[in-house]
Amino acid sequence: MxxxxxxxxxxxxxxxxxxxxxxxxxxxxxxxxxxxxxxxxxxxxxxxxxxxxxxxxxxxxxxxxxxxxxxxxxxxxxxxxxxxxxxxxxxxxxxxxxxxxxxxxxxxxxxxxxxxxxxxxxxxxxxWSVAIAYDRNKLAKAPTSWADFWDVKTYPGKRGLRKRAVYNLEFALMADGVKVEDVYKVLATPQGVDRAFAKLSELKPYIQWWEAGAQPAQWLTAGDVVMTSTYSGRIAAAAQAGAPLAVVWPGSLYGxxxxxxxxxxxxxxxxxxxxxxxxxxxxxxxxxxxxxxxxxxxxxxxxxxxxxxxxxPTSRQNLQGALSMDVAFWVDHGYELEERFNAWASK
Missing domain, CATH: 3.40.190.10 (Periplasmic binding protein-like II)
Known part of the structure; x- marks a missing residue:
């Protein structure tokens, strides 16, 4: 992925x-x-x-x-x-x-x-599914949403996010209160894109960017981040091997x-x-x-x-509150949004 x-x-x-x-x-x-x-x-x-x-x-x-x-x-x-x-x-x-x-x-x-x-x-x-993951042994209270992911007062520490516009703009809007079914409607407007980047800017000082799919599980295990976005399969494999890692399925994005x-x-x-x-x-x-x-x-x-x-990811219980990636949206807007993201991330 x-x-x-x-x-x-x-x-x-x-x-x-x-x-x-x-x-x-x-x-x-x-x-x-x-x-x-x-x-x-x-x-x-x-x-x-x-x-x-x-x-x-x-x-x-x-x-x-x-x-x-x-x-x-x-x-x-x-x-x-x-x-x-x-x-x-x-x-x-x-x-x-x-x-x-x-x-x-x-x-x-x-x-x-x-x-x-x-x-x-x-x-x-x-x-695949991209979702929030965390270490059960390191958080007294389990996060349940992207709003929790953005809540650095309740959950102090670094957050892991993939260094791309894709996924993150959707997650930022959900963290800002946009309903799952409305995410792409909002993101399809200039105001919605501005809103997503503004929300990302709130979290920017706490973000540790990942680029390889193996990094989130490694960072959680090492204690480098308190939460991270991740491909769910990577966390599942680690959990099945005995790691105390868990996935938050509501608000996950799948494709x-x-x-x-x-x-x-x-x-x-x-x-x-x-x-x-x-x-x-x-x-x-x-x-x-x-x-x-x-x-x-x-x-x-x-x-x-x-x-x-x-x-x-496609089990009935895991699809509750999950967001299906709008492929056509990213085909139409991927270049411009990734360019804007790269400029924003470099500042």
Whole structure:
């Protein structure tokens, strides 16, 4: 999980061009976000697929740099094949011709998938959720909302937030009293954007910015922050391993990551077989057993053990008071809001 497209600077483009001159790898390269999530994919998806398909794949990881993918496509030097990306990046990149089109009649399982999972250029890999997390042993009173997250008098100390506009603008509005169902209505107005940035400014002296998905759980365990936004699956994995960490589900924001095949890949047929394999219900159950992100196959969701389902973002109880990401909003406004955020954060 993740990042939205950013306009590449000259230095980034030169770096990307240098890296993209390498010949396409002899084996398919699959790129994810690393950490516990990719380890789970390796066990549940990549290794079993390679054994069944009698093929090899190479894994790599990134933080969602769309600039590098764009340079690959533009120059024709494509050294990645399958990438894990968020919805807005998929939608924007598909429109720009950066990804291969998928034929769902041939891939199969589309009728088993949740709404919006089967896209023209992508197949949903998982349902993620970004929520508040905290250490139960370090807070006498559990936080219950983003208003609590902003309450530095009751809960003194640092807060962890991802260093992006996305998520944070939604959370700031909820902290300022906007109802979940009205968040994107408010954010779609200039006054709403100003309101979100003003609320973020209140908390700015207390913010510790994270960029990698593994950092929030590490910071909570080390006591570097008292609360943090986080991908719920990371906290679930830590809690299942014995860490006293908890998630606040009301006010969480959820969406999907997708598998996409980069245009110009030399391993398109193998990549499509991987995507079809990953959509099978038994494969998704195996993945959720490794890390509790939401499955995209409805048959997999129905087969989950209740003890595991409590950590899954799409479980009925966890969807109460949760906000579904408006992908179209971020496709339309992502560039301008991220630019404004970067300018604000640098001050």
């Amino acid at each position: 993740k990042a939205f497209a950013q306009k590449p600077g000259l230095g980034a483009l030169l770096l990307c061009l240098g890296m993209a001159t390498a010949q396409a790898a002899p084996d398919m390269v699959v790129v994810g976000y690393g950490g516990a999530g990719q380890k789970a994919q390796d066990v549940a998806v990549f290794q079993p697929f390679s054994a069944q398909d009698n093929s090899k794949l190479i894994q790599s990881e990134y933080n969602g740099e769309m600039a590098r993918i764009k340079v690959m496509v533009d120059t024709g030097h494509v050294d990645w094949d399958v990438v894990q990306i968020e919805g807005p990046d998929l939608m924007r990149g598909c429109d720009e011709g950066m990804y291969e089109q998928l034929d769902w009649a041939k891939l199969g399982h589309a009728d088993q998938l949740i709404p919006e999972a089967a896209q023209a250029c992508g197949s949903a890999a998982l349902v 999907m990551d997708y598998w996409a095949i980069i245009k110009g890949s030399k391993h398109v047929a193998q990549a499509k077989r991987l995507i079809a394999y990953a959509n099978q219900p038994e494969v998704q159950v195996r993945y959720v057993q490794q890390i509790p992100y939401g499955p995209t196959n409805t048959q997999a969701a129905a087969a989950l053990d209740p003890g595991l389902a409590q950590w899954v």
